[in-house]
Amino acid sequence: MITKRIIPCLDVRDGRVVKGVNFQGLADVNSPVELARYYSDHGADELVFYDITASAEGRALFTDILVETASTVFIPLTVGGGINTVEDFDRVLKCGADKVSVNSGAIRNPDLVREAARRYGDQCVVLSADVKRVDGVFHVFAKGGREDTGMEAIGWIKRCVEMGAGEIVVNSIDTDGVKGGFDLEMLSAVCDAVSVPVIASGGAGGIQDFVTLFKTLPRVDAGLAASIFHFGEVRIPDLKDTLAENGIIVRR
């Protein structure tokens, strides 16, 4: 059967990998190309490169880093951050991305999802949703989690899937950086609403959080995290061993 995917996310700024707590207080961690190669050699199933400042400052993605990575790392690569037009899709796909993740760009122009899916196929279009509870309701946030759009999140995600999003990254702002585990309530609500692959993001603090994620919500396809991998707190081979011991099918 298809394996559960473990995905390190590399937030890139100025050619360096950064990771903040609740998206604030960023600190340089490592070189994206080196880190990508390391993860690929150590069992990562897929990589996400995310230009976290692009949507706020309109900064172009570092396509040279992308080219260098895609020339030496041969696992699926998703690129996001600052994707606002179909031309942005084209640019990163030509540099070796396999999938393109849209967030603020889709909020500003929902047709972007439809246009990109028509041109490149649903499997190429990943909707990344930053979601936070506001008065007990899941809201979609824009601009790297800084701006409340006021939109209800589950309806927004369903709409994007209808328009052609082939995969959903659900990033819980409530649990991101807290390391208290994934947002199971939020993820369960998304899994109930859509039939495309769902990737859990935000809150992983240790190996047990991934076990709980896949045991509690077997419909979740992948777990994504950043700092616990970057700082060496969790080694992916150890994580996969533990998942396998718990009866969860992984690639080893």
Add this chain to the structure above:
Amino acid sequence: MMIIVDYGVGNLFSLKSSFGFVDAEARVSGDPEEILCADKIILPGVGAFGDAAKKLRDLGLDQALTAAAGRGTPLLGICLGMQLLFDKSYEYGEHPGLGLIPGSVRPIAEVIPSDLKIPHIGWNALHFDRRDCPLFADVREGDCVYFVHSYYAADCGSALVASAEYGAPLTAAVQRENVYGCQFHPEKSGQVGMKILRAFCDL
């Protein structure tokens, strides 16, 4: 010279890079003459079967590919490129393929339980139906490779090399003499994928 067939379908960046990684030189070309003279041929492809088959015909590449395969040039089809090797496809209608491998391409939805997601996307294990295909000499039973597809090749007969289990066995690799096909993406399948590409280069 190894040629990666360019017919305007899909992104060839990773594929070209992956051959560089296994120390093989590969050139991207859509010229039927170059394909006829090639030492080895890679037929990539993503998207819809009907559009891709039409593009091959419009560029005169269908005849170049069947002629090259007929004279023994090793040919490897990847993903949609593998599906194009078959007699026909039932993706949005009925479309003829290159007819280099017997069988037809059908929707996965016909054979898997309805609670499984489509496309079949992600890493899945290879289960070998036969072990004599040289591309997989260094690949073990159960090694995982990366799939993205909504259609699969049915009734491949003795050409079937390996399958992946997804509620039903789905054709993962085929071979008939010098014609090879992978439904999965070796260029995205990490070290296992590189072993397969290296084996093709070493044929």
